[in-house]
Amino acid sequence: MVRYFLLLLVVVLVSVGVCLQSSCGGEQEAASTEGAAGCGCNRLRRAASSAADSKEERPSSEPAAKYTAAANEKISQMMFIPGGEFLMGTDDPGIPQDGEAPQRPMYVDSFYMDVLEVTNQQFQSFIKATGYVTEAEKFGDSFVFEGILSESVKSQITQAVAAAPWWLPVKGANWNHPEGQDSNITDRLDHPVVHVSWADAVAFCSWANKRLPTEAEWEYACRGGLRDRLYPWGNKLNPKGRHYANLWQGDFPVHNSGEDGYVKTSPVMSFPANLFGLHDMVGNVWEWTSDWWTVHHTTDHQQNPTGPPSGKDKVKKGGSYMCHKSYCYRYRCAARSQNTPDSSASNLGFRCVSQEKQ
Numbered sequence: 001m002v003r004y005f006l007l008l009l010v011v012v013l014v015s016v017g018v019c020l021q022s023s024c025g026g027e028q029e030a031a032s033t034e035g036a037a038g039c040g041c042n043r044l045r046r047a048a049s050s051a052a053d054s055k056e057e058r059p060s061s062e063p064a065a066k067y068t069a070a071a072n073e074k075i076s077q078m079m080f081i082p083g084g085e086f087l088m089g090t091d092d093p094g095i096p097q098d099g100e101a102p103q104r105p106m107y108v109d110s111f112y113m114d115v116l117e118v119t120n121q122q123f124q125s126f127i128k129a130t131g132y133v134t135e136a137e138k139f140g141d142s143f144v145f146e147g148i149l150s151e152s153v154k155s156q157i158t159q160a161v162a163a164a165p166w167w168l169p170v171k172g173a174n175w176n177h178p179e180g181q182d183s184n185i186t187d188r189l190d191h192p193v194v195h196v197s198w199a200d201a202v203a204f205c206s207w208a209n210k211r212l213p214t215e216a217e218w219e220y221a222c223r224g225g226l227r228d229r230l231y232p233w234g235n236k237l238n239p240k241g242r243h244y245a246n247l248w249q250g251d252f253p254v255h256n257s258g259e260d261g262y263v264k265t266s267p268v269m270s271f272p273a274n275l276f277g278l279h280d281m282v283g284n285v286w287e288w289t290s291d292w293w294t295v296h297h298t299t300d301h302q303q304n305p306t307g308p309p310s311g312k313d314k315v316k317k318g319g320s321y322m323c324h325k326s327y328c329y330r331y332r333c334a335a336r337s338q339n340t341p342d343s344s345a346s347n348l349g350f351r352c353v354s355q356e357k358q
């Protein structure tokens with residue numbers, strides 16, 4: 001009797017293991033890169049002007065994620081990133097107008113980097129300890145992807161971003177209420193914090209005795225020591241049919257099949273780490289860097305570059321759960337995008353670095 005029970009248990013465990021290995025989903029990769037720059041990711045300005053007219057199908061919501069013991073332990077861990085030479089950017093840009101090219105030699109010093117994107121729980125601790133008020137809270141609104149809003153919130157909105165009508169400015173949306181007043185973070189403390197502006201991210205990192213990574217540090221860390229690869233894990237999006245990042249599967253922006261398990265943000269650490277031990281370097285949420293934006297780069301060898309001395313936009317890296325090859329082919333280490341520092345959105349977060357072990 002006991003033996004049969006054990007046998008059954010083994011069978012169940014093996015099935016679960018197989019399921020995790022393959023993520024229980026097929027591989028999907030859109031062929032077309034047309035319009036790959038059209039995600040509107042970089043168009044989030046607070047003075048949005050045109051009327052919202054899209055009434056698209058909304059994705060179903062995923063079950064609430066549990067805060068695992070493993071995540072708890074790893075939550076504020078930093079990984080030592082050994083300094084070295086690497087090739088930044090690419091000579092084969094997926095989105096040329098983003099200034100991904102040319103490929104250029106760099107050296108970065110050693111540093112420590114957060115293993116995970118900063119979570120809601122970590123950000124909540126910061127707010128509790130400091131009383132800090134985020135920019136979205138001061139402005140009274142933030143940009144939320146239409147597909148994750150409740151009907152009642154959507155019905156109150158009259159404006160949208162002209163070039164990207166799926167972005168809606170939602171009153172009361174902020175880190176603590178990611179989809180507006182009728183939402184909260186209770187069931188997603190282990191998800192990445194969103195609706196944080198660049199200054200909010202800087203404030204958090206300084207409080208933690210850390211700082212934002214430079215774009216060069218971020219990209220070096222993303223590549224995890226691999227040379228000339230698209231993704232933190234290699235060149236194939238779904239090796240062996242497995243998902244390595246929280247991205248968008250389906251037709252953007254109308255249907256997200258959630259094949260990778262998530263139609264919105266995922267608990268940090270839901271996908272495999274790269275060779276430096278870092279999770280979600282691409283996908284889940286975009287990550288702020290300290291650099292000002294430019295698309296002009298020198299090919300001279302550089303050491304610890306920090307970007308232009310001034311600018312209008314800050315660089316963000318890694319793409320998000322909203323990225324699909326057809327619209328936002330930016331879930332590559334060389335990919336980049338920009339936002340004004342006061343921007344905040346439902347797919348934009350950050351992680352910190354430091355020179356010394358924390």
Ligand SMILES: *[C@@H]1O[C@H](CO)[C@@H](O)[C@H](O)[C@H]1NC(C)=O
Pocket residue numbers: 182183184185186
């Ligand atoms: C958070 O939202 C859930 C579901 O929408 C609700 O049941 C719960 O009371 C809310 N919690 C707080 C602290 O507002």
Ligand SMILES: [Ca+2]
Pocket residue numbers: 246247248249258259260261262263264321
């Ligand atoms: Ca997803």
Ligand SMILES: [Ca+2]
Pocket residue numbers: 117280281282283284285286287318319
């Ligand atoms: Ca990320």
